[in-house]
Amino acid sequence: MSPARPEVTVVGIGADGWSGLGAAGRDALRDAEVVxxxxxxxxxxxxxxxxERVRWPSPLRPAVPALLAEHAGRRIAVLASGDPMFFGIGRTLVEVLGPEALRVLPHPSSASYACARLGWALEETEVVSLVGRSPARLAGALYPGRRLLVLSAGAGTPxxxxxxxxxxxxGGSRMRVLEQLxxxxxxxLDGTADDWPHPPGDPLNLVAVECAAGPGAPRLSTVPGLPDDAYEHDGQLTxxxxxxxxxxxLGPRPGELLWDVGxxxxxxxxxxxRAHRTCRAVTVERDPVRAGRIGRNAAALGVPGLRVVTGAAPAALTGLPTxxxxxxxxxxTAPGLLDACWAALPAGGRLVANTVTLESEALLADRYRRHGGELVRIAVAHAVPVGGFTGWRQAMPVTQWAVVKPS
Structure with missing residues (x-):
């Protein structure tokens, strides 16, 4: 028995249009009743x-199910720029219809074209999309010597x-804008960020960046433990x-969600x-001034997707995703906070709590006796001048409880 016919055929198309399509793509579009x-x-x-040619409405994502339902029973083709599964409409259609309902005919992506023109190895080039996303995401990809491809939202993106x-x-980074690939x-178009000479051009463009750090560029690592001065803070800083x-x-893994309480x-x-581009996080902070500061820190360090909830826990935890x-x-020590966080975790979830006070330490010691895990004290001392010599200045020790919720 042959497999059921897909409900939708997704055809990738490039700036070369009909002439650049393969035979399968042309046949699918000729056969379609609605595109x-x-x-x-x-x-x-x-x-x-x-x-029949139907334009996607804006915003697109909420309209997709109803639009597909409107044309149910007809042979539907969807046009996508380049590779539909590379920052394209293909992902949305999979979420709505499931992969078994789609037949995807990809075209070379803009990233493939750009690397071919530039002589860059695609697998060693990071791609950052600014289509419908904050430009601050680019800050998280800036490292000396790295090559970036930035998917543009329009003519003004360069x-x-x-x-x-x-x-x-x-600012010394070389920029090349590739239009209508x-x-x-x-x-x-070629230049550097410091003296970018070109006015806005074609809206269908991609920006290639060869990162060159100047003397004032922050030196940020890919692993946790950024310098304290990388953050704007009022002293309330881990x-x-x-x-x-x-x-x-905490052990972040791709795709996981963190609650950062307080x-x-x-x-x-x-x-x-910053551990992985698919990680997600919600931070809960009762002070509106600090909540605003958290948002600025997230943007400055390349993770503007951090969700900031202003409110006091545990009440502010209600309704948050698991x-x-x-x-x-x-x-x-807020009544019910520790219990609410523990209850919200699924089996296998991790909880880590830090404190410097005796009262909170007693709570953690009690939970350690009840639930196990690991209870540690972290002591850090810094070398400081003592007259003409050097001595140690001890920071307040931090008691940390870390535990995995059992099944």
């Missing part, structure tokens, strides 16, 4: 495609990229060495998110 796509993609079709590079101390009007130990205990400056949630891990950095 869905953006205005630019639909305009690339020729008279050989006789199907200047936005140049401005962010200058702001972050990477694969099409007759393909064009390459300090560098304790922060590194805390992230090690966010302070947001450093734990920020470094959780966490994979919880960090409690403050407010341990």
């Amino acid at each position: 869905l796509g953006g205005p630019r993609q639909l305009d690339l079709l020729t008279a050989e495609c006789t199907a 200047e936005v990229v140049a401005g962010l590079l200058r702001e972050r101390g990477y 694969g099409g007759e009007r393909e064009r390459l 300090k560098r060495h304790v922060r590194a130990a805390t992230l090690a205990a 966010g302070g400056s947001g450093s734990i949630a920020v470094e959780w998110l 966490p994979d891990a919880v960090f409690i950095g403050g407010g341990l």
Whole structure:
């Protein structure tokens, strides 16, 4: 028995339009009764495609189920830019219909075209999409010597990229804007972020960046334990060495969600998110001033997707999505807080709590007796001048309880 016919055929198309399509893509579009796509993609079709042409509405994602249902029973084709499964409509359609309902015919992606033009190895090049996303995401990818491809939101994106590079101390970075890749009007613009000379051009563009750090660029690591001065704070900050130990205990894994309760400056949630681009985090902070500061820190360090909830826990935890891990950095003595966090964790979830007070330490010691895990004291001392000599200045020791919730 042959497999059931897919409900939707997704056809990737490039700037070269109909002439750049393979035989399967052309056949699918000729056979379709309705073709869905953006205005630019639909305009690339020729008279050989006789199907009804329907433009995607804006915003797109909420409208997809109803639009597909409206044309149910018809042969539907969807046009996508390049590879539909590379930052494209394909992901949304899989979420709505399931993969078994789709037939995907990819075209080379803009990233593949760009690397071919530049002579870059695609597997060694990081891709950052700014389509519908905050430009601050780019800050998290800036490291000396790295090569980046930035998927543009429009004609103004290159200047936005140049401005962010200058702001972050990477003004000497070479930038090349590749427009209309694969099409007759393909064009390459060259320059540096410091003196980007080109006015806005074609909205269909991609920005290639060769990162060059200047003297003022922050030196940030890919592992937890960023310098304390990387954060804006009022003293409510999990300090560098304790922060590194805390992230090690939390153990972020791709796709996982963290609750950071008592966010302070947001450093734990920020470094959780920096561990992998698919990690997610919610930080809960009762002080509105600090909550605003957390948002600024997240943007400055390249993780603007951090969700900040302003309110006092445990009440502010109500309705939050189920966490994979919880960090409690403050407010341990608030009635019901520890119980609420423990109850919210699924089996296998991790909880880490830090404290410097005897009262909170007693709570953690009690939970350690009841639930096990690991109870440690972290002591850090810094070398400081003592007259003409050097001695140790001891920071307040931190008691940390780390536990995995049993099945």
